[in-house]
Amino acid sequence: MALAKVRWGMIGCGDVTEVKSGPAFQKVKNSELVAVMRRTGELAKDYARRHMVRKWYDDADALINDPEVDAIYIATPPSSHKEYAIKAAKAGKPVYVEKPMALTFAECNDMIAACKAAEVPLYVAYYRRAQPKFIKIKELLESNEIGDVRFVSTTYYQKAAEDISNKQNQPWRITPELSGGGLFFDLGCHTIDLLDFLLGPIKDVQGFASNQAGDYQAEDIVTGIYQFDSGVHGVGSWCFSAFESIDVNEIIGSTGKITFSTFGSEPVLLTTASKMEQWEFPAIEHVHQPLVERIVTDLTNGFNQAPSTGVTGARTSWVMDKLVGN
Structure with a gap:
């Protein structure tokens, strides 16, 4: 009703x-x-x-x-x-x-x-599934702007969070019994979900997760490979204790590629042998x-x-x- x-x-x-x-x-x-x-x-x-x-x-x-x-x-x-x-x-x-x-x-x-x-x-x-930026990417894929999709790559890394120094009172986001894991579960989930939205379900997954910096209990680096139901391949790496911040995804096709960030304000970039186009999207307050x-x-x-x-x-x-x- x-x-x-x-x-x-x-x-x-x-x-x-x-x-x-x-x-x-x-x-x-x-x-x-x-x-x-x-x-x-x-x-x-x-x-x-x-x-x-x-x-x-x-x-x-x-x-x-x-x-x-x-x-x-x-x-x-x-x-x-x-x-x-x-x-x-x-x-x-x-x-x-x-x-x-x-x-x-x-x-x-x-x-x-x-x-x-x-x-x-x-x-x-x-x-993000309902935001214009990612709807545009889906439209580019569905209109065959990069031909047949071959693979997708994700590189995400950032500096260690400043609010983890007090190990007696750490944020719930890096406490596995409250969050399920570390910052990968809090942030990386957005990219994993977007890939499902853009490319369809993932059917096979292999990964490695480690705690390299030792700042908290949960994993602070995750690297994986996956295959979608469609046959598209994917590779991703997320690190939360690096020296700078990077957020880039590339969907590679038979005739071009689409480059975009999950969290940033960078334009969506379409690159083919004959052209380069980009689209900018204003920040959404809510x-x-x-x-x-x-x-x-x-x-x-x-x-x-x-x-x-x-x-x-x-x-x-x-x-x-x-x-x-x-």
């Missing part, structure tokens, strides 16, 4: 919700953020006040079961994604969950099963907004067209598990 308007309840009020996601629920047509929850009630109350949200909770069950909440956005660390997603599904409410989808591929499957049993949709916040628009359209019109679902999100988790040896 389609909703006239999607009234969202948000579990978790961390940094990602301040600009990237939270305001999008207020700005999209036929959408409203009506309730937020954080375990520390005063922080939930403060978020609600600053973002003009009518209700706040310090108990997730109370938010999930609020009759004025139609759909649940889970913006907590991955360690609680499965728990909250299953509770939301049992309450009959659509779920939009942050990435990575869960701690493991097995947990992703549990979430998919729960939502299927409850007949509610499950979406994952791989929001990066979730294009995907939230697609999700709200689904929920208010009875469609099933949003590009990032539990099924696609689980595929990304499967690839990451394989690359790090889980």
Whole structure:
């Protein structure tokens, strides 16, 4: 049954919700953020006040079961994604969950099963799938601008994060029991998911993961090879303790290549034997907004067209598990 308007309840009020996601629920047509929850009630109350949200909770069950909440956005660390997603599904409410989808591929499957049993949709916040930059790349591929795709390469490395020096109080993103792994799970997942979006599912994966710098428990370098269902090959390397920062992907075809970054503002570059073209895309203030628009359209019109679902999100988790040896 389609909703006239999607009234969202948000579990978790961390940094990602301040600009990237939270305001999008207020700005999209036929959408409203009506309730937020954080375990520390005063922080939930403060978020609600600053973002003009009518209700706040310090108990997730109370938010999930609020009759004025139609759909649940889970913006907590991955360690609680499965728990909250299953509770939301049992309450009959659509779920939009942050990435990575869960701690493991097995947990992703549990979430998919729960939502299927409850007949509610499950979406994952791989929001780049709905952004114009990556839709343009997909259009270039589908219009055969580089001929038959042969392989894709990813090189991503960055300096060691400054907030890891205090080993007694390290960020949850590099604490495996909370995040599923290290920064590869937090950042690398975006590229793995984009490759699925652009080139289709990956069917075979081999990888190596190590902790070279010893700054924290999780892996800080991941290198892998993969093959897509289509026969396209891929290779990727992610390092989080290097001397500088690099973010580049290249999709190589029989007649050209497409070069782009996952996170940067560099233009998308098309290179063939006869031409070189590029496209620039302005920064998006609320990066979730294009995907939230697609999700709200689904929920208010009875469609099933949003590009990032539990099924696609689980595929990304499967690839990451394989690359790090889980």
